[in-house]
Amino acid sequence: xxxxxxxxxxxxxxxxxxxxxxxxxxxxxxxxxxxxxxxxxxxxxxxxxxxxxxxxxxxxxxxxxxxxxxxxxxxxxxxxxxxxxxxxxxxxxxxxxxxxxxxxxxxxxxxxxxx
Amino acid sequence: xxxxxxxxxxxxxxxxxxxxxxxxxxxxxxxxxxxxxxxxxxxxxxxxxxxxxxxxxxxxxxxxxxxxxxxxxxxxxxxxxxxxxxxxxxxxxxxxxxxxxxxxxxxxxxxxx
Numbered sequence: 001x002x003x004x005x006x007x008x009x010x011x012x013x014x015x016x017x018x019x020x021x022x023x024x025x026x027x028x029x030x031x032x033x034x035x036x037x038x039x040x041x042x043x044x045x046x047x048x049x050x051x052x053x054x055x056x057x058x059x060x061x062x063x064x065x066x067x068x069x070x071x072x073x074x075x076x077x078x079x080x081x082x083x084x085x086x087x088x089x090x091x092x093x094x095x096x097x098x099x100x101x102x103x104x105x106x107x108x109x110x111x112x113x114x115x
Numbered sequence: 116x117x118x119x120x121x122x123x124x125x126x127x128x129x130x131x132x133x134x135x136x137x138x139x140x141x142x143x144x145x146x147x148x149x150x151x152x153x154x155x156x157x158x159x160x161x162x163x164x165x166x167x168x169x170x171x172x173x174x175x176x177x178x179x180x181x182x183x184x185x186x187x188x189x190x191x192x193x194x195x196x197x198x199x200x201x202x203x204x205x206x207x208x209x210x211x212x213x214x215x216x217x218x219x220x221x222x223x224x225x226x227x228x
Binding site: 034042043044045046049091093095102103104106107108109111 | 147149156157158159161164166204208215216217218219220221
């Protein structure tokens with residue numbers, strides 16, 4: 001199957017700082033990238049959908065100015081958590097889509113801890 | 116939008132017995148239904164999926180059934196093994212690609228040796 005590489009796998013940052021998470025599709029062009037957040041013992045909740053070259057579409061309740069998404073190329077999408085706070089601590093995971101298949105290809109996930 | 120409900124939230128079965136997890140969905144436009152296994156701190160792993168033009172699909176010990184009329188689908192794991200212990204998520208999606216997956220709330224499956 002197709003591979004999505006997500007980095008970093010773990011990051012600890014101080015409150016008020018920003019953190020960037022990268023997702024790269026290694027062997028396919030991801031026309032669409034989905035960003036999810038997963039709190040402990042909970043399900044994956046979609047934060048936003050990004051399409052290459054256009055603005056991301058955010059789900060209700062997700063602050064677009066806090067969670068900046070860039071999908072500048074068909075192989076790279078980034079999520080930047082700005083002015084992070086402890087309540088932003090979570091597992092963030094991306095999913096790439098080739099647009100021709102129904103299967104979603106997930107990155108490894110990023111465990112963000114804000115102290 | 117789509118809403119996916121999943122039951123039970125926790126399930127314990129004796130090793131060798133079968134486990135069944137059920138999901139219902141609300142959007143009749145959904146036509147792709149994957150099941151994921153997720154271990155702690157790792158990405159969801161696709162274990163089986165089914166499309167709306169099929170009623171049942173099987174892959175060794177794992178099977179999925181779909182009832183489009185009732186809008187529900189189920190995961191069946193037979194001859195369970197300790198390594199089947201994990202959290203399982205169902206999901207639903209409309210159309211092909213470029214559409215978001217809506218996940219169920221998850222089932223923590225524990226296999227008792």
